[in-house]
Amino acid sequence: MPDYGLYSDKELAYRLNDSDKAAFTEIYNRFYGVLYWHAYKSLPDPDALKDILQEVFVYLWNNRTNIKPEENLSAYLYVSIRNKLINNFRHLKIKNDYIASFQDYLDNNIQPEADETIRLKQLISIIEAEVARLPAQMRLIFQMSRNANLSHQEIADELGLSVLTVRKQVNNSLKILRLKLGSKFFLFFF
Template sequence: MSVYSKYADHILINLLKEDDQLAYTEIFKRYSKLLLQHAYKMLGSRDEAHDIVQEVFLSIWNKRQELIITGSLSSYLYKAAKNRILNHIAHEKVVSRYADSISSFIENDYVLADSNLREKELESIIAKEIALLPEKMREVFLLRKVEELSYDEIALQLNITDKTAKQQVYNSLKILREKLKNLMHVFLM
């Protein structure tokens, strides 16, 4: 047992300010386990708690000449540990938000790219299926769905009745729905 273990905290602080390593060692022995328990309770990680306590004591050593402790050494150490823990937690939240943001961006960008690709593929398949429709049916369908003509306008242009135009569009939609029904399940997933 060293003589330093008998010194009061304020004497150890004064010796520490004079670069006394044994005073520093005694302060570490006195408070490191308590600070470690405190940090562990707040962080839930032994490794992070050890890091925080090491940072607190390293900071005390590095700033030993300017060290100003107005209250007790224990409350100063607890406050220093608490501040480092809060900074650590805030930093973790920022890092987590940043990682989530990047992850979300990458995911959404991929989904958008994937969605655009699927849309182009689907348009291509639909165009091929429309091209396979019988000629008159295809012509009526394109006038109605692409050029957006009314049934009366189609009937007038093709010299057919509006009822025939409606029936041709109905028949073409029925054929396309049947052919594309199975493909839609793949594209909607």
């Protein structure tokens, strides 16, 4: 059996193109630590970094046939991490802007009128009915995420699932609810 540790990045990339799992494992072992510490400078959250790195390596494996071995593998991985970090920061900014906007709304509209209260109760019952129609595991994960305010990692640990599975289940449930409830109802929900 060849010693993959002696292969160059280019040779590993060629083997990765051929779906060589040992080559992928060597790439993972060779780059995980340096990518982690490189990204840690921008995002000092170990759990979030592990998720991002896992996404990068899953993407690398799923798109292994599209990797161009002639190109610099380490540069490809660094760019992938950078792009994931940028997307993460964009998502956090949007989320924080939404929270600030919602808090501003709450601060300026302390007492909803009776009509608004009735409509809000109706909306809540519609949403709860749609959530109840989700598949059992998806519903459980969604409720743990939204009602119990658990992180994806906490849900994964409690249910014995991977963080990616939990994230995918939450995203799928949100897609289903968006389709069922429509965009104007979804604004109240998220």
